[in-house]
Structures are given as C-alpha cells and as structure tokens.
Amino acid sequence: MPVPELRPRDLLVKVAACGLNPVDTKVRSKKTDATLTEPKVMGYDGAGVVERVGADCSLFKVGDKVYFAGAIDRQGSNAEFVAIDERIVGHMPKTLSVTAAAAQPLVLLTAWEGLVEGLGLTAFNPANQGKRLLILPGGGGVGSYVIQLAARVFGLEVIATASRPESADACKGLGATHVINHREPLQPQLKKLGIESVNFIYNAFDTKVYFDQYADIAAPLGKIVSIVETDAPLPMTKLMSKKVSFAWEFMFTRPMFGVDQGFQGFILNEGAKLIDTGMLKLPQVKALPFDVKSIREAHLEQESGKVIGKIVLTREAGEVGTFAPGSRV
Amino acid sequence: MPVPELRPRDLLVKVAACGLNPVDTKVRSKKTDATLTEPKVMGYDGAGVVERVGADCSLFKVGDKVYFAGAIDRQGSNAEFVAIDERIVGHMPKTLSVTAAAAQPLVLLTAWEGLVEGLGLTAFNPANQGKRLLILPGGGGVGSYVIQLAARVFGLEVIATASRPESADACKGLGATHVINHREPLQPQLKKLGIESVNFIYNAFDTKVYFDQYADIAAPLGKIVSIVETDAPLPMTKLMSKKVSFAWEFMFTRPMFGVDQGFQGFILNEGAKLIDTGMLKLPQVKALPFDVKSIREAHLEQESGKVIGKIVLTREAGEVGTFAPGSRV
Numbered sequence: 306m307p308v309p310e311l312r313p314r315d316l317l318v319k320v321a322a323c324g325l326n327p328v329d330t331k332v333r334s335k336k337t338d339a340t341l342t343e344p345k346v347m348g349y350d351g352a353g354v355v356e357r358v359g360a361d362c363s364l365f366k367v368g369d370k371v372y373f374a375g376a377i378d379r380q381g382s383n384a385e386f387v388a389i390d391e392r393i394v395g396h397m398p399k400t401l402s403v404t405a406a407a408a409q410p411l412v413l414l415t416a417w418e419g420l421v422e423g424l425g426l427t428a429f430n431p432a433n434q435g436k437r438l439l440i441l442p443g444g445g446g447v448g449s450y451v452i453q454l455a456a457r458v459f460g461l462e463v464i465a466t467a468s469r470p471e472s473a474d475a476c477k478g479l480g481a482t483h484v485i486n487h488r489e490p491l492q493p494q495l496k497k498l499g500i501e502s503v504n505f506i507y508n509a510f511d512t513k514v515y516f517d518q519y520a521d522i523a524a525p526l527g528k529i530v531s532i533v534e535t536d537a538p539l540p541m542t543k544l545m546s547k548k549v550s551f552a553w554e555f556m557f558t559r560p561m562f563g564v565d566q567g568f569q570g571f572i573l574n575e576g577a578k579l580i581d582t583g584m585l586k587l588p589q590v591k592a593l594p595f596d597v598k599s600i601r602e603a604h605l606e607q608e609s610g611k612v613i614g615k616i617v618l619t620r621e622a623g624e625v626g627t628f629a630p631g632s633r634v
Numbered sequence: 635m636p637v638p639e640l641r642p643r644d645l646l647v648k649v650a651a652c653g654l655n656p657v658d659t660k661v662r663s664k665k666t667d668a669t670l671t672e673p674k675v676m677g678y679d680g681a682g683v684v685e686r687v688g689a690d691c692s693l694f695k696v697g698d699k700v701y702f703a704g705a706i707d708r709q710g711s712n713a714e715f716v717a718i719d720e721r722i723v724g725h726m727p728k729t730l731s732v733t734a735a736a737a738q739p740l741v742l743l744t745a746w747e748g749l750v751e752g753l754g755l756t757a758f759n760p761a762n763q764g765k766r767l768l769i770l771p772g773g774g775g776v777g778s779y780v781i782q783l784a785a786r787v788f789g790l791e792v793i794a795t796a797s798r799p800e801s802a803d804a805c806k807g808l809g810a811t812h813v814i815n816h817r818e819p820l821q822p823q824l825k826k827l828g829i830e831s832v833n834f835i836y837n838a839f840d841t842k843v844y845f846d847q848y849a850d851i852a853a854p855l856g857k858i859v860s861i862v863e864t865d866a867p868l869p870m871t872k873l874m875s876k877k878v879s880f881a882w883e884f885m886f887t888r889p890m891f892g893v894d895q896g897f898q899g900f901i902l903n904e905g906a907k908l909i910d911t912g913m914l915k916l917p918q919v920k921a922l923p924f925d926v927k928s929i930r931e932a933h934l935e936q937e938s939g940k941v942i943g944k945i946v947l948t949r950e951a952g953e954v955g956t957f958a959p960g961s962r963v
Contacts, residue, residue: 422877524893538866545884551880551881553874
C-alpha cells in the first residue's frame with residue numbers, strides 16, 4: 306500500500322499495533338453493491354508514532370506517541386501507515402506499551418460517549434448516588450470500561466451480565482457489584498438480588514432481543530443506550546408510561562459527519578490520565594503478531610462472540626501474549 | 635360526588651375552572667376490561683382555592699390560590715372538589731384569572747419537561763446558540779409553550795409547523811422564526827429556507843407518521859422527544875449513524891410512580907413567574923361555562939384536532955369567551 310496522502314489536519318502515523326473490535330468483522334462481511342476503487346484497509350484502533358503532520362495541524366508534532374480509534378469512512382489501521390484527523394487522536398498513556406494502548410481507544414470512546422451522551426451522566430454528581438446501571442454484557446472491551454467508569458467516575462451501583470464464570474470474575478474485578486446471566490431472564494435474577502429496577506441500561510449485545518426485558522426493568526425516568534443496530538423496528542411505546550429514553554452510541558458519528566470531533570481527542574487524553582493514575586484498569590488483552598494469519602485468526606475469534614477483553618495485532622515481538630485484566634502489558 | 639378523602643400530602647381544592655386537553659378524550663374513549671367501582675371523574679388541569687390541607691402538607695395553606703395538572707390515576711378536576719398531592723401543585727400566577735390559569739399547567743409541564751428532560755436543554759447555555767428546534771405542530775397548547783420556551787429561555791431558532799394561516803400567525807406571534815406546513819413533506823420546505831437539518835425535534839402529533847421524516851432532517855447528535863404514543867414499532871436504527879436519541883414526554887409519569895414529584899411544583903411556580911413578568915405569553919383560550927353541555931362540546935372540539943390554544947370550563951360567568959394568544963383573559 307502507498308503511504309496515504311494527508312489532509313490539512315491529518316497526522317501520518319506509523320502503526321506499531323492495532324486493536325480488533327466487533328465492528329471490524331461487521332464491516333468485512335457487509336454486502337455492498339459498490340465497486341471498490343482501491344483495496345479497503347481494515348482496522349480502526351491503533352497506536353504508533355507521528356511520522357508527519359498536515360499543513361494545519363496544531364495538536365501533535367513529529368515523534369509523538371499517539372493512540373486513536375479512527376474513522377469508518379477512511380482507510381484503516383491494519384497497515385504500516387495511517388492518515389488520521391488530529392482531532393480524534395490522543396497522546397498515548399505514558400504507562401502503556403503500544404500493544405496495550407492500541408486496544409483501548411474504540412472501547413474507551415464508546416463507553417465514555419455512551420455514558421455521557423447516551424445516558425446523560427455527569428461525573429461526581431451527587432444525584433447519581435444510589436442509582437443503578439446495568440451493562441449487558443460486562444465481559445467485552447466496551448463492558449470493561451462501562452463498568453469502571455460507571456462505578457468509579459459516576460458513582461453508580463453496577464450490575465453486569467456474563468454467561469461464563471471467567472467473564473463474571475472479570476466484571477467483579479473491574480467494579481461490578483452484582484453479576485447476572487444474560488442467558489436467563491433478567492428480571493427474576495434482579496428480584497432475587499432485591500433489585501426492583503435499574504436507572505440506566507447500557508446495551509452492547511442484541512438490541513431487539515433484550516428490548517422488552519429492558520422496558521420491564523427500567524425505572525421511571527430511566528435511560529437506555531445501545532451500540533448494536535437492528536433490522537427490526539422496536540416497540541418504543543413500551544417505554545412511554547415510565548418516560549424512558551433511548552439513545553444510540555456510535556463512535557464513528559463524529560468523524561463521519563465532521564461534528565464536534567475534538568470531544569474524541571479530549572476523551573482519549575483524559576482517558577490516558579485515568580489509565581496512567583490507575584483509576585482505569587485495562588481490559589484483558591490478547592496480542593498476536595501483526596501478520597495476515599493473525600488477522601484471520603483474530604477475526605474468527607471476534608466472530609465467536611466469546612472474546613474477553615480485547616485482541617491486538619502488534620509489531621513488538623516481545624509483547625505477543627495474553628495479559629490479564631488490569632495488567633500493564 | 636362526595637368530597638374526596640385526603641392523603642397526608644393532599645390538598646383539597648375547590649375547583650373554579652378546569653382545562654381540557656387531548657388526553658381527556660383519549661382517556662374517555664379508552665376501552666378497558668376493568669369494571670369501575672366508582673364513576674370516573676374526567677379532567678386534569680385545574681385552578682381554584684385550597685379548602686383543606688392533609689396532615690403532612692407543608693407547601694400550601696387554606697385560602698391559597700393554586701393551579702395544577704393532576705394525576706392520571708386519580709379522580710379529575712371536572713368536579714366541585716379535587717384531592718391532589720401538594721408536590722404537583724403550584725401557586726397560581728398573580729396576574730391571571732382562574733379561567734386563564736386553569737388552561738396552563740398540563741401544557742406548561744409537558745413543554746418544560748420535554749425540553750429539559752427529553753431534549754436535555756439547559757437555559758441560558760451558550761452551546762444552544764445557532765441550534766434549531768422543530769415543533770410539530772406549533773399551534774396547540776403544548777406547541778405554544780414549546781415555541782416560547784425554546785426561543786426565549788433556551789435561545790434556539792424555532793421552526794414551527796402549522797397547516798392553517800391562523801395557526802401559523804399564532805406561532806410567529808409566540809416567537810417562531812419560520813413556520814412550515816406539516817401536511818407537506820418537511821425536508822423540501824426546510825431546504826427552501828436554507829435549512830439542512832434541525833438539532834432538536836419536539837413531536838406533539840403522530841409519532842409513527844413523522845418518524846422517517848424526522849430521521850432524515852435530524853442533525854448528527856440530534857434529539858427527538860415525542861408526546862404521542864403509537865401501536866406501531868419504530869425503525870429506530872434509522873437514527874443510529876447520526877446518533878440521534880429518542881425520548882418520551884409523559885406528564886403523568888412522576889405522580890403515577892411517585893418519583894421526583896417536586897419538580898412539577900417547581901415548574902408550576904417558576905412558570906408562574908415567567909407568566910407574571912410577561913416572559914411567557916398565554917396560548918389562546920376559549921372559555922365555556924362549567925356544565926355538562928360544555929364538556930360534551932369541548933370534547934367534540936378537542937377531538938377535531940383543530941383547537942388553537944386551549945379550551946377551559948369556568949365557573950366565573952364573567953370569564954366565558956375566547957381570548958387571543960397573549961391576552962391575560
């Protein structure tokens with residue numbers, strides 16, 4: 306692949322590691338009538354070093370270590386170089402290797418935006434006290450950050466869902482007060498815990514399948530945010546008498562429409578501080594070598610839906626391996 | 635009807651006038667399998683004088699003039715006396731007659747809650763500058779307050795919809811910058827005005843019918859609030875790529891679930907100040923005598939869907955008549 310052309314606010318980043326996400330496999334499998342005029346480079350998450358800056362760049366300089374989640378309508382990070390708008394890039398957490406850093410941006414942004422915008426939460430707000438959030442499922446990359454941000458920054462009681470003991474353990478380790486099983490009906494499990502309703506629901510799995518259950522367990526004036534699209538229309542009026550709101554979180558909206566992109570740079574920079582101080586622990590990371598065989602393996606594993614934490618492809622031979630939740634990699 | 639029993643936080647109010655709303659006719663026509671154990675008293679909006687206070691009341695005293703929108707699961711205001719929780723009652727605006735006051739609470743609460751909670755707006759916030767709100771339709775009671783609050787308190791550019799010249803005039807008189815026709819496709823009319831998209835949509839008509847159009851005209855990160863239920867499921871994923879949220883406004887949620895009821899008393903008291911200082915003008919009011927014949931006439935007119943402003947039944951013989959928007963009655 307040729308080195309990409311830079312737009313005025315683009316950085317050229319030499320990619321040292323890239324993170325995998327469910328969106329990668331969704332984009333790969335998407336049927337389209339369009340004929341591609343150039344090969345589509347997959348991958349969004351990445352970390353590396355700024356190699357060159359565009360004419361109007363002001364936030365980074367050559368040599369800066371950066372991490373980013375990218376834009377869905379541009380070429381991706383599964384390449385040697387990526388061109389990316391500096392407004393959606395963050396300075397890499399100082400305490401992380403590039404391999405660990407490459408796993409964080411997309412899930413950190415998705416969790417943060419979903420909590421702040423979709424659920425309207427504000428940090429250190431006494432009104433959050435005693436309120437409950439359900440995250441379904443808690444074991445993935447997004448769930449890992451939702452649990453931690455909700456419990457530590459927003460001060461909520463967190464109920465995570467998991468279907469396997471190792472995921473349940475991971476959720477508890479990150480700050481979930483309760484873990485229930487999303488393969489069983491939710492309401493009876495909550496009732497057993499003495500929980501009548503939840504104020505906030507973060508849905509990261511199947512919006513259509515869980516919608517009716519969410520309508521039942523949501524508290525009056527509750528809020529739901531979801532990151533999973535559905536072909537099925539939703540029976541929204543079930544949310545009306547309790548006045549429950551519904552929002553989408555889609556990390557790519559800002560770069561796609563060119564709206565308020567600086568909020569993403571802000572989240573990545575603030576998130577790096579929370580990581581460096583130990584306030585946010587990392588999800589489990591499984592790092593594979595940065596080659597075609599690994600990409601195929603990673604996509605298959607991602608499609609299985611059983612990934613705990615995150616998968617990363619890395620050019621750092623010494624960083625290949627699986628790192629437990631919270632470890633610095 | 636016997637004088638109702640008081641709960642500890644109830645006021646007994648002698649009703650001088652009561653306001654009609656679309657919800658009255660919806661409740662009347664609702665088919666139900668339940669057998670009523672006592673006659674259902676219709677009506678929610680009302681104004682009158684506190685006749686007695688419950689054991690735990692602290693916010694009002696006997697003789698206070700009050701206005702209120704009531705609770706959907708209790709007996710209504712089309713009666714001589716109504717029992718109502720003091721937390722959802724406000725002190726009547728000092729500059730209004732009881733007839734004018736009785737027309738305000740339900741629409742004021744619905745507009746205010748919808749804007750503040752459903753659309754997440756905060757007053758005097760510089761971030762609102764240059765943002766646009768569409769209210770469909772603008773001519774009714776709710777629309778009248780949405781236009782004024784959005785334009786004057788939240789500082790938005792307001793586009794109202796109307797299908798008749800007299801409604802369009804009313805909308806402009808209340809602060810709408812533009813008026814378009816909701817019987818014609820919305821997007822081409824907006825484009826003619828040079829408007830690509832709107833940040834906020836307040837839907838007070840038919841949620842299902844307008845949903846697809848809203849998905850098209852909503853700006854990225856936009857918000858929709860609706861007050862009209864629908865049997866049809868909604869194609870919510872159309873809102874995803876732009877990350878547009880959807881919320882319900884239902885004024886009866888708070889009293890029905892006993893949640894945060896004091897916010898309604900707050901809105902009615904603050905709203906009274908805005909009315910008394912002239913910051914909020916009243917919708918047009920048509921006042922009929924407080925008798926069974928008028929109730930029937932008012933319900934028929936409400937069902938026609940062509941009411942501009944509000945219909946009130948009043949016991950004050952001198953206040954029967956139609957009062958133009960903004961007049962004090």
